[in-house]
Amino acid sequence: MNRHTNMLGEFLRARRELVTPESVGLPQLGVRRVPGLRREEVAMLAGISADYYLRLEQGRDRNPSVQVLEALARVLRLDDAGTAYLLGLGSDSPRRVRRRPRKEAVPAGIRKLLDSLTQPAFLEGRCFDVLAANAPATALSPRLVAGRNRLRDVFLDPAERALYPAWEEATAGLVAGFRESVGTDTDDPRFIELVGELSLASERFRRLWARHDVRAREGATVTLDHPQVGKLTLNREKLLVSGSPGLLLVLYHADRDSDNDEKLRLLSSYQAAPRTPAPNVLNTVDICLGSPSSCRPTSS
Structure with a gap:
């Protein structure tokens, strides 16, 4: 069965x-x-x-x-x-005919919106996959990039876990929101893969999943312990994307003119700062042609 x-x-x-x-x-x-x-x-x-x-x-x-x-x-x-x-x-009985997995795509308008926002923002799928993210979001967490999964990162990545001083509370809310998001569509291969992987890898996830808690995916106030700017309290909004069932635009913003607002701007400036190019190795080492005696300094 x-x-x-x-x-x-x-x-x-x-x-x-x-x-x-x-x-x-x-x-x-x-x-x-x-x-x-x-x-x-x-x-x-x-x-x-x-x-x-x-x-x-x-x-x-x-x-x-x-x-x-x-x-x-x-x-x-x-x-x-x-x-x-x-x-x-x-209302889910008898069971529905199993559907082919629904491909989640990033609407072109949402991609443009993400690029235009100065606040950290990303697009979240039904199974909490990160489908797209802007540069301020990646500055907030390097794990906020397309292709990552929020459940896997918060439970299994030590660096992501360290961001949350109230990690147990954060994980409880995450799992309850995941159950609400998936609903009765538990034949989804992505759902099966994630629950199986996390159940094997995380005792905390197993305990929370067994509780069957359900919570709406909605906004909240979150506090992070960021390695660059320290304690950071932000408002997190989760907005439905019209025409794309199950997708949410997640956006973080600070209270205006607060210390948190200043820290968020500072993080964004880190992300925008140009990177110093790596030195040209050929200009800083000797090139040996043949025997060691033939080594000669290179010129710039």
């Missing part, structure tokens, strides 16, 4: 294990053998039978009504993003 065929059951089980009895008004009686809520408690609070809820978790019933799913979302204390994700899982 395909391991992704019971996504609804996996999600319900993971989320109920994170809800404490006290948080939903149930008394704590005796020693509990399972974390979070029991199945029968979820069923009781949602107003459905325990047997029906068991069938949902086990994948034996794939067509719950919207009303049942919304009741479960309330019991499991899901926010709007989590509720929307749960409703999507409930």
Whole structure:
């Protein structure tokens, strides 16, 4: 059986294990053998039978009504993003015919926009691939270049990890946003590749992925510990790209006339500064023709 065929059951089980009895008004009686809520408690609070809820978790019933799913979302204390994700899982049966992977392309207008912006900005794909980035973004992080992946870099690249003083918080948000972005389209080869690689390479990723947290991909305030300018607090915006489902324009900007604004300008100036050309090696070494005795200095 395909391991992704019971996504609804996996999600319900993971989320109920994170809800404490006290948080939903149930008394704590005796020693509990399972974390979070029991199945029968979820069923009781949602107003459905325990047997029906068991069938949902086990994948034996794939067509719950919207009303049942919304009741479960309330019991499991899901926010709007989590509720929307749960409703999507409930409407995903029977499984859709597997589609060919969707190629993600950079719209010409977005490429021009990136080149015109003075703030760090890049185009992010559904699986958090960097599809395009401008020079200020690369100054902010050398990993912000086309062809890199934000999940892989933040989890596996020590230099990228060092940028985030609140790394655990950053990774939790990243994984929750990744799950929301992919949704139920888990037959995507890119998704399968990334989850497999990160699950093997990162214990932190494995733990976060097992929680089934869901969070909308949206703006936030981020603090970085940059090796050149030190602590840097920026506003991060994530803007939908019209006509390109799943693609977001990610832009960083500082509060105007703040220290962070000055640091960001300084970083951009580093990136724009001309590089000193490497010295011509032929002008600084001796060329030997034949035996060592035939060595002679070269002239410029």
